[in-house]
Amino acid sequence: MASAAVDQGEVRADEGPTPASPSGPGYELIGKSGVKIIDIAAKGLEVTANSISGLRVEPLPGPSAFVKPKSIYFQQQTRKRRWDMVESHPSVSILLYHKGFKAALLVRQFRPAVYVSETKRVQLEEGPTATLPLTGAFTYELCAGIVDKPGLKLEEIAKEEIREECGYDIPLQSIRKLTSWLSAVGISGARQTCYYAEIDESMRAGRGGGNLVEGEEIDVVALPVDQIDKFIMDESIPKSTGVI
Numbered sequence: 001m002a003s004a005a006v007d008q009g010e011v012r013a014d015e016g017p018t019p020a021s022p023s024g025p026g027y028e029l030i031g032k033s034g035v036k037i038i039d040i041a042a043k044g045l046e047v048t049a050n051s052i053s054g055l056r057v058e059p060l061p062g063p064s065a066f067v068k069p070k071s072i073y074f075q076q077q078t079r080k081r082r083w084d085m086v087e088s089h090p091s092v093s094i095l096l097y098h099k100g101f102k103a104a105l106l107v108r109q110f111r112p113a114v115y116v117s118e119t120k121r122v123q124l125e126e127g128p129t130a131t132l133p134l135t136g137a138f139t140y141e142l143c144a145g146i147v148d149k150p151g152l153k154l155e156e157i158a159k160e161e162i163r164e165e166c167g168y169d170i171p172l173q174s175i176r177k178l179t180s181w182l183s184a185v186g187i188s189g190a191r192q193t194c195y196y197a198e199i200d201e202s203m204r205a206g207r208g209g210g211n212l213v214e215g216e217e218i219d220v221v222a223l224p225v226d227q228i229d230k231f232i233m234d235e236s237i238p239k240s241t242g243v244i
């Protein structure tokens with residue numbers, strides 16, 4: 001697992017990152033901005049996962065605001081068929097380029113669903129008693145959010161997520177649509193619309209970190225442009241499809 005955050009001391013946010021030391025830890029912490037710079041070459045350090053405990057899994061107790069399991073019945077040629085699915089919200093994601101850090105800005109957070117799915121995979125591969133460290137479910141993702149507010153344009157939701165998760169206030173006009181795709185087509189098919197925006201520390205409006213009221217604890221990390229290919233190909237780093 002390549003993931004860790006280590007405070008390397010104060011560096012002025014507007015000066016950009018200090019270069020990661022070749023033999024040093026996996027990340028450098030940029031003082032005031034709190035953005036961690038990933039160094040893919042440096043491994044062995046872990047995400048601090050001690051805020052998570054007491055995880056257990058049970059069947060859905062009733063209706064959920066986030067997922068709705070459904071069965072779809074249809075006829076294909078002469079055959080009657082049934083397809084089970086999970087209705088979920090569409091989403092937006094934003095590929096953020098930080099001009100000062102010369103890096104893509106990503107978010108990292110604990111994903112309970114990843115923990116459950118990855119545990120199942122590990123148990124299939126290694127046997128039923130195998131366990132997954134909690135750190136295996138802290139995934140790297142594009143800044144993103146679900147589309148669940150009627151009346152808001154997708155760009156407006158993207159702007160809100162950039163502010164909430166990453167702490168930058170950016171003008172709506174500077175959020176440019178890249179493309180969109182369908183996620184989990186076998187079980188959901190929800191569309192994710194992906195945007196691109198450039199940021200720098202002059203746009204900082206807060207620390208980011210997600211919606212504390214909803215319990216989000218999101219780390220903002222910077223992936224230097226020259227490490228993007230290695231990052232994508234390194235399967236030991238848990239990541240979402242959007243980030244690839």
Ligand SMILES: Nc1nc(=O)c2ncn([C@@H]3O[C@H](COP(=O)(O)OP(=O)(O)O[C@H]4O[C@H](CO)[C@@H](O)[C@H](O)[C@H]4O)[C@@H](O)[C@H]3O)c2[nH]1
Nearest residue numbers: 066090091093141142144145146183211214215216240242
């Ligand atoms: N799913 C869920 N179950 C709960 O019980 C549950 N209980 C509370 N919540 C809250 O729902 C909100 C959803 O957060 P976001 O709007 O920031 O959306 P993301 O979770 O980041 O998901 C997006 O980005 C992902 C990465 O690209 C994509 O994979 C997704 O498709 C895409 O939607 C959070 O405030 C979370 O606290 C639950 N959410």
